[in-house]
Amino acid sequence: MSQLRRAVFRTATLIEPLVRPVGPLLPPAHLRIYYYGTWSPARFDRACRDITAELMTRGLRPEHRVLDVGCGIGNVAIGLLDYLRGGYDGIDVHSGAVDWCRRSITTRHPAFRFHRANLTSGAYNPDGSAEASTYRFPFDDGVFDFVLLASVFTHMEPASLEQYLREIARLLAPGGVCVASYFLLNEQTRRGVQEGRSFMSFDVPHPSGTCLLHDAGRPESAIAFDEDYVRQVHERAGLTISHVRRGGWWTGVPHEQDVLTVVRRI
Numbered sequence: 001m002s003q004l005r006r007a008v009f010r011t012a013t014l015i016e017p018l019v020r021p022v023g024p025l026l027p028p029a030h031l032r033i034y035y036y037g038t039w040s041p042a043r044f045d046r047a048c049r050d051i052t053a054e055l056m057t058r059g060l061r062p063e064h065r066v067l068d069v070g071c072g073i074g075n076v077a078i079g080l081l082d083y084l085r086g087g088y089d090g091i092d093v094h095s096g097a098v099d100w101c102r103r104s105i106t107t108r109h110p111a112f113r114f115h116r117a118n119l120t121s122g123a124y125n126p127d128g129s130a131e132a133s134t135y136r137f138p139f140d141d142g143v144f145d146f147v148l149l150a151s152v153f154t155h156m157e158p159a160s161l162e163q164y165l166r167e168i169a170r171l172l173a174p175g176g177v178c179v180a181s182y183f184l185l186n187e188q189t190r191r192g193v194q195e196g197r198s199f200m201s202f203d204v205p206h207p208s209g210t211c212l213l214h215d216a217g218r219p220e221s222a223i224a225f226d227e228d229y230v231r232q233v234h235e236r237a238g239l240t241i242s243h244v245r246r247g248g249w250w251t252g253v254p255h256e257q258d259v260l261t262v263v264r265r266i
């Protein structure tokens with residue numbers, strides 16, 4: 001992010017308390033603008049509610065232990081505060097987001113914990129000290145019932161996707177569920193992208209041949225994966241895809257991603 005944009009976003013955080021009351025579980029305006037493009041509290045509320053509702057339709061129960069990979073500014077945690085009893089761990093590469101979540105959420109709700117993974121991400125943590133493609137999550141085998149990645153695999157390159165799916169298979173209890181969003185390329189969506197109907201362009205082939213990038217200079221800014229490749233990686237990791245909700249991203253609907261529900265084989 002440029003210095004100027006950063007300064008403008010920070011100014012919004014300074015001004016906001018003069019304009020409206022800012023509750024302790026509302027992330028600062030500069031982080032909300034960075035994540036959701038607006039400082040409107042209603043937009044953040046919607047981010048908390050929508051994903052929570054989606055997880056419940058995918059089988060989340062109050063006694064489940066949840067891992068939220070790429071937890072950002074805590075929208076899932078906040079959405080689940082009154083529902084979840086089994087415990088929540090969020091992990092992210094972005095220190096500003098994790099610091100806020102720890103300070104504001106964990107101090108009030110200790111069963112909701114946040115962890116920083118200092119991994120390189122061109123988009124979110126360019127100065128990271130390790131690679132996602134070799135990362136081992138700091139949790140024991142089989143301890144999670146539910147793993148979520150909302151808009152995270154849309155920012156990760158193939159070697160990292162493969163490592164994360166191996167790790168998710170290790171971390172999930174047998175029969176545990178992972179819900180993850182993607183831009184999936186198949187015959188239909190590829191046509192939409194080629195015809196310029198997608199909400200953003202994906203015209204840079206990745207050297208692996210498994211995905212298309214939005215920006216050659218910053219590969220992790222947005223990535224669309226070949227669907228057959230994604231299916232093969234799940235198969236190799238011991239994960240079964242049980243449901244695909246198709247999104248309209250390739251028809252021009254902003255950010256409406258494809259969502260895979262996946263079960264760890266017993």
Ligand SMILES: C[S@@+](CC[C@H](N)C(=O)[O-])C[C@H]1O[C@@H](n2cnc3c(N)ncnc32)[C@H](O)[C@@H]1O
Nearest residue numbers: 069070071072092093094121124132150151152
């Ligand atoms: C588009 S944001 C989505 C945030 C949140 N899940 C949501 O839906 O609002 C992508 C998030 O993934 C995080 N991220 C990017 N690469 C990651 C990685 N390798 N491991 C964990 N988190 C990552 C970013 O820091 C950012 O918080």
